[in-house]
Amino acid sequence: MKRHLISAGDLTRDDALLVLDTAEELARVSERSIKKLPTLRGRTVVNLFYEDSTRTRISFEAAAKRLSADVINFSAKGSSVSKGESLKDTALTLEAMGADAVVIRHGASGAPHRLATWVRGSVVNAGDGTHEHPTQALLDAFSMRRRMGRIDGLKVSIVGDVLHSRVARSNVLLLHALGAEVTVVAPPTLLPVSVDTWPCQVSYDIDAILPKSDVVMMLRVQLERMNAAYFPSAREYSRRYGLDRERFARLHDDAIVMHPGPMNRGMEISAEVADSPRSTIVEQVANGVTVRMAVLYLLLSGSEPAIGGDL
């Protein structure tokens, strides 16, 4: 059976825990001098990136290489896409090359889902439009569990541009499945209409939520959307929703601060908070490689995938 990781909702609680436990064991591989396993030898993973990305692409590439898979990197810039090739034709080309998995980042929500109907391999969503980014949610959950020792019962606040954030949506779905109590915090203009159907609480007031939070996840303000008047000015946003030193001081002593990156220092998060020992931002990047190794291992190593959803 062919299975994919397109939405965090594809993962049952057991699937998600299997990914986190597998990643926990794989983290030890990253600590040793030979950081390579022979497990996916002879398998081909294609990284198909239609949007710019540094950490996600590098992270997937490192993950696949550490498992000895052959990696083909494809970025839209400098490819036939700039000559007008469609996603489907690109997919068929990759298919002809025998890709066992396609990791796709695309500006259009739903592109990975379409792709999954065209290729034989497993499709892993590395971020599609404003829809989902399931491996980011997995690495966030993994970082959270490593710091806090558990996820079940944790109070997690996700603060910022929820409307455009694929990270927020994936995190809400995954963390809910893992038993966390999630609250999204944003100005009303930056919440999607459908947010009341999400398995989480909604708040407009960061100051009321912070003292009750175990984990605060700050989302990037997408500066490219600043002109669209979702909020009056950067400065006002920063004052009302930014995590600065004063707000940070109101968190309880064990609470941690997360950010999926890239950060706008001084905007949604102050430099001081970002660099504090209670920030997990650097760990999140390191954990990204291990979690993606776990996902690729569970999707590709066996006779059939151990996780994920079918179409």
Add this chain to the structure above:
Amino acid sequence: MSDARNQARAVLEGPDIHRALTRIAHEILERTKGAEKVVLLGIPTRGATLAHRIAARISQFEGVKVPVGAIDITMYRDDLRLRPARPLGRTDLPADGIDGRTVVLVDDVLFSGRTVRAALDALNDVGRPRAVQLATLVDRGHRELPIRADYVGKNLPTSKSEKVKVYLEEIDGRDAVLLVKGDDRPAAGEENGER
């Protein structure tokens, strides 16, 4: 499992396992001249438990503390693609590593030898031991690779369709090795100590 136990015969009981491990501990001490520079590495799950038991005996007999660890071989198996992806076991290497040491791999059942082959590959990625030896609680024969054990708890002649199940106190609540009469299925499945 209760069905299987009906047609199962205990080949080793608690005291037999105890004696076998005691003998293996003595043999390791003898062969390695006092277990100097020895590291015991168990293959999860039950091999790791056995490694700890052997280390405890060695320390009891001669007062030497032998470093113990576990090495998971799942990612190095040659049959990964024959079955759905499986969960990983724990790898836990002693702080001083294995370079220049005599590594004694410990497993519960030696069968085809493929697990040990995978373990040798895994070792290769974590260091360069001076020598590698193999200890197993049960050697049931039917090797498919040129591999043999240096320390054997019990040689157990089996037919290929039979299964050997190892139960250990720490994991299963009791100590026993059972020989389960085979059905028609080929012997397979190492989890739960089945070989």
